[in-house]
Structure formats: C-alpha cells, structure tokens
Amino acid sequence: MKQRTAHPYRDLDVIDARGPRFNQATIGILALASFATGWWPLLAILAAQLAVGLVFGRRYCLPCLVYFELVQPRFGEGPLEDARPPRFANILGAVVLGAASLAHVIGLSTIGWALGLLVAGLALLAAVTGICIGCELYRLSAHRRGIRSHxxxxxxxxxxxxxxxxxxxxxxxxxxxxxxxxxxxxxxxxxxxxxxxxxxxxxxxxxxxxxxxxxxxxxxxxxxx
Structure with missing residues (x-):
C-alpha cells in the first residue's frame, strides 16, 4: 500500500481531493440509474447513505470506504484539501435527495425526478470537471463569514x-x-x-x-x- 500523508478516518480536517470526486461519481451514476429504471426509492437510499456518513463519519460512507480501502491504496493519495467544502456539498446533496424522495412519496413525481436529476447532474459535473457547486457555495459563505465580514x-x-x-x-x-x-x-x-x-x-x-x-x-x- 502506498504511504498516506493523512489518515482517512482520523485526520478529518482534510481529505484526499479524489475521495469526494469518487463519491460524487457514485451518487451521480446511481441517481441517473434511479431515473432510468423508474425506481425512485434508490434516491432515498442515497440520501440515507449520505446522512449516515455525515453523522457517523467516513467509515460509514460506502463510497468513501471503497475509495480509501481499495482505490487509494492502489493509486496513491491525491492532493489534500479542506474537508469542509465537500462535507457541505454532501449536506446539500442529502437534503435535495431527501426532498426528492418526499416528493415521490406524496405523489409529486415530476418534482421528485427533477430534484434527483439536479443532484445527478451536479454530482457528475463535480466528478468529471472538479467544479463542485456545493463546495463553491461553502467557500462563498466562508468568505462572507470569515475575515472579510470581520x-x-x-x-x-x-x-x-x-x-x-x-x-x-x-x-x-x-x-x-x-x-x-x-x-x-x-x-x-x-x-x-x-x-x-x-x-x-x-x-x-x-x-x-x-x-x-x-x-x-x-x-x-x-x-x-
């Protein structure tokens, strides 16, 4: 196994930048699969998985486990970045996927699929290009809350x-x-x-x-x- 600078489950202030992109690719592909098959409960499963990872940590995030236990040891550690922006993006993803699931439950399927496709599109955009809208929203908020606002x-x-x-x-x-x-x-x-x-x-x-x-x-x- 290639040497790590940051332990994935202990050094929680930072994260291998490839980890969130792997997670985003997983979320995007599965959200698209949900739409393609018409099986909306998969959106609820994705929302629950994001929520579990956020509450209990990376050890309970299945895409994180796959990346840190299988992918990273083989290909090495990528650049390390502040863990807060991708975490905020995951919070937004969980909220929107939860809203999509709720929309399906109450019979608003069109809204549910629209929200699910929104998450799929943004997740795949981040995975492919590195442009993470949720991360950028966090940075914008951080600058407004940070030194500039003080x-x-x-x-x-x-x-x-x-x-x-x-x-x-x-x-x-x-x-x-x-x-x-x-x-x-x-x-x-x-x-x-x-x-x-x-x-x-x-x-x-x-x-x-x-x-x-x-x-x-x-x-x-x-x-x-």
Whole structure:
C-alpha cells in the first residue's frame, strides 16, 4: 500500500481531493440509474447513505470506504484539501435527495425526478470537471463569514510570537493542506515574509479572526495593521 500523508478516518480536517470526486461519481451514476429504471426509492437510499456518513463519519460512507480501502491504496493519495467544502456539498446533496424522495412519496413525481436529476447532474459535473457547486457555495459563505465580514484591521503579532518589525503575510494553514503548502511556497518565492498559523494547534486564533477556510492569507504591515 502506498504511504498516506493523512489518515482517512482520523485526520478529518482534510481529505484526499479524489475521495469526494469518487463519491460524487457514485451518487451521480446511481441517481441517473434511479431515473432510468423508474425506481425512485434508490434516491432515498442515497440520501440515507449520505446522512449516515455525515453523522457517523467516513467509515460509514460506502463510497468513501471503497475509495480509501481499495482505490487509494492502489493509486496513491491525491492532493489534500479542506474537508469542509465537500462535507457541505454532501449536506446539500442529502437534503435535495431527501426532498426528492418526499416528493415521490406524496405523489409529486415530476418534482421528485427533477430534484434527483439536479443532484445527478451536479454530482457528475463535480466528478468529471472538479467544479463542485456545493463546495463553491461553502467557500462563498466562508468568505462572507470569515475575515472579510470581520473587517480585520489588525493582527496582534504578539500572539503569534512575531516582532512587529516589518511587512509580512500571516497565513492561516493546516499541516496536511496541499493548497496551504502551495500558497506558502508561492509567497516565499515572491520574497514575502510569511508567518504561518496552524489552525489545528491554534484554533482560538482561527475563531478570533473569523477564519472559516484554509489557506487564508492576510497582508500585515509593521505593527500588525
């Protein structure tokens, strides 16, 4: 088995980016199969499976198990990303599939199939292209809830153990986040002074500054402003 950087069932802050796409492909194909066969209870099964995985963790998500136990060991770990956007996308998927199932139960089959096909289309779009609408909605919400909405005017550099002796970039990061490492490398290659804040070790700072997504980088002038 190829070596993993992040344990799939313990390092829950991050996820192999290929895992959600595998899950999305599974959901999309099965939702289409439900429409093709006319067997709408499959939509309810998919909604229930998503809900079980969200509540009890990746060990109880069947597509996740297939990916992490069979696919990833064979082909290796992909880039690691923040686990919150795909989790939010799964929540949306479970809600819409649940609504589709309810529509079928009360006799609104046209609405039920429309919702089921919506999930199938968006899931397959994400699986094939990497464009995850639910993930983008989370990121948009995170930016609105995060630093921008807090109007971050000052960073207390003393909390970071940094002397206020020049301009710098404060980057909120996670040690297993691939995008975080890429951003830090790019900033350093540009000659920027980078101070990293590991949100897994300093969650109180992430809460204080309203950081809802990693990587988040803030340009700070001397003195913390």
């Amino acid at each position: 109007r971050l005017d000052e960073v207390e550099l003393s909390e970071l153990g940094v002397a206020p002796d020049g301009d710098m970039v404060v980057q909120f990061t996670h040690p297993l986040c691939t995008d975080c490492r890429t951003l830090e490398k790019r900033l350093r290659s540009e000659g920027r002074r980078v101070v990293t804040v590991d949100v897994s070790k300093r969650p109180e700072l992430a809460r204080k500054y309203g950081v809802a997504l990693v990587p988040t980088a803030v340009a700070v002038r001397a003195g913390g402003r």
